[in-house]
Amino acid sequence: MSNRQLFLSHLAQTTDFPLLVEIERAEGIYMYSPEGKAYIDLISGIGVSNVGHCHxxxxxxxxxxxxxxxxxxxxxxxxxxxxxxxxxxxxxxxxxxxxxxxxxxxxxxxxxxxxxxxxxxxxxxxxxxxxxxxxxxxxxxxxxxxxxxxxxxxxxxxxxxxxxxxxxxxxxxxxxxxxxxxxxxxxxxxxxxxxxxxxxxxxxxxxxxxxxxxxxxxxxxxxxxxxxxxxxxxxxxxxxxxxxxxxxxxxxxxxxxxxxxxxxxxxxxxxxxxxxxxxxxxxxxxxxxxxxxxxxxxxENLLAEVEAKADYFRSLLVHPKIINIRNKGLMMAVELESFELLKPVIDKAIELGVVTDWFLFCDNSMRIAPPLIITFDEIKKACNIILQALDSV
Known part of the structure; x- marks a missing residue:
């Protein structure tokens, strides 16, 4: 059986629609599939990897x-x-x-x-x-x-x-x-x-x-x-x-x-x-x-650039489908019209190599909370993928 089949057969499930992204290793802001595909982890494993994966x-x-x-x-x-x-x-x-x-x-x-x-x-x-x-x-x-x-x-x-x-x-x-x-x-x-x-x-x-x-x-x-x-x-x-x-x-x-x-x-x-x-x-x-x-x-003085990095995200994430962006530092919510619009954007972003998510009690907003070590070039790369996902739905 594949790892995916074992996951579905023997690990307790929390939804009927898990992401089913298989990761073999992770480093910095990136996670890698067994085939070598790179994913930017834009949510830090839900607020965990503040200093990046495997620092x-x-x-x-x-x-x-x-x-x-x-x-x-x-x-x-x-x-x-x-x-x-x-x-x-x-x-x-x-x-x-x-x-x-x-x-x-x-x-x-x-x-x-x-x-x-x-x-x-x-x-x-x-x-x-x-x-x-x-x-x-x-x-x-x-x-x-x-x-x-x-x-x-x-x-x-x-x-x-x-x-x-x-x-x-x-x-x-x-x-x-x-x-x-x-x-x-x-x-x-x-x-x-x-x-x-x-x-x-x-x-x-x-x-x-x-x-x-x-x-x-x-x-x-x-x-x-x-x-x-x-x-x-x-x-x-x-x-x-x-x-x-x-x-x-x-x-x-x-x-x-x-x-x-x-x-x-x-x-x-x-x-x-x-x-x-x-x-x-x-x-x-x-x-x-x-x-x-x-x-x-x-x-590494990681606090020094948090505000500037958040501002850079805000400056790049400009799109007709984005209604509002709320943030406190690098804890960000990008609001769209509905979950029905947001979910395919998230799915497309993952397909293109950026992992994001929504919030439990606010399912029309995209979660962005990257590792604090993310660079400005990496922010630009991630935002371009999100904008591409927004254009595609």
Whole structure:
């Protein structure tokens, strides 16, 4: 049987129409089929490959760590160099009091840990998140998610979750003394790159502080340089109580984290002890890759050209079928009239060698979130293919 047949026969499927693109190797912004066909990965594996595929520094760090040790013990018991060095490096990117890092395996798990931490610290029952938010697919993360289509057939979900419109100042009145935390994406991703005003984030921070609710910022998609700042909240002059990261954090390896103050994080130590536990969280190979990812972003100064690259995309993607382009740095949504128009454009672009996608809650917009290492010449090449795809449908 071919790999495609094995894929369809034995791997659990998530739709009736998977892309079925077979990749043998990847490097930089390119992925290659077994036949050698090159594809530009314009979505970074959905926000993961911020430093590109198989960055040499990340690969070397992972290989070096494999030669030393892999899994030793559940998280939090042994002193492991990759974990402590990563935690130290993460804290250096953050303002006080975000000094305590809990390493996990994925974004969904980080969201779960952050919500548990908020409930445990405040003793309150309610989590408020936003309509059209996406925080993951586990039961708690799905409960916090804000799109009913993806939730309706999995109820009953976890009680105590409330939802408010994103970027709405009047809606902040919903936050009260029963609110353990407000969980917000700094930039809404699956809603199609929706951006809130600085006034909204200032008011949100003030309201949480006023009533004693914790502010959790989900930077699973937007962290690690995607918006032109290392963390997207840096654009808004606020500091969350809990920060959630994953995706681009690992340079291609699976890892996530929720980060808070020592005062808040320490409540997981008692009543009960082991308030949050994970076997593979902060796996040493993933932690080594994550540290190398931070080092790469900093040493190659990848944040410096994010805005200019985004502007170049905007200047080139001019077409009668494009209604609007929304972006925060290199997190972009190119809006067309409908999914019925967008889907054949995406299919044609893939055929021509550019992989893009749509958004879960905004299926008339094309996702563009390339590796930050993409060059201006590569941007021009990718945009020419997209324009060719637009012309063909």
């Amino acid at each position: 040499p520094h990340v690969v070397k760090a992972a290989k070096d760590q494999i030669d030393k040790y892999m899994h030793l013990m559940v998280y939090g018991e042994y002193v492991q160099t990759p974990q402590v060095k990563l935690a130290e490096a993460l804290v250096r990117t953050l303002p006080a009091p975000l000094t305590s890092v809990y390493l996990v395996n994925s974004g969904s798990e980080a969201i779960e840990g952050a919500m548990k931490l908020a409930k445990r610290f405040t003793g309150r029952p309610h989590i408020i998140s936003c309509k059209d938010a996406y925080h993951g697919s586990s039961q708690g993360a799905l409960s916090a998610g804000g799109n009913e289509f993806f939730k309706q057939n999995y109820r009953p979900l976890i009680p105590g979750h409330l939802h408010m419109p994103f970027n709405s100042l009047p809606a902040l009145d919903l936050i009260d003394h029963q609110t353990a935390a407000v969980l917000v994406e700094t930039v809404q991703g699956e809603a199609g790159v929706r951006i809130a005003s600085p006034e909204y984030f200032a008011a949100l921070r003030a309201r949480c502080t006023e009533v004693g609710a914790l502010l959790i910022l989900d930077e699973i998609q937007v962290g690690f340089g995607r918006t032109g700042k290392f963390w997207a909240f840096e654009h808004y002059n606020i500091v969350p109580d809990i920060l959630v990261s994953a995706k681009g954090m690992g340079g291609g390896m699976p890892i996530g984290a929720f980060i808070s103050s020592k005062e808040i994080m320490d409540v997981l130590k008692d009543n009960p002890i082991l308030g949050h536990i994970t076997t593979f969280g902060g796996h040493p190979v993933s932690a080594a890759a994550s540290l190398a990812t931070i080092e790469t972003i900093m040493s």
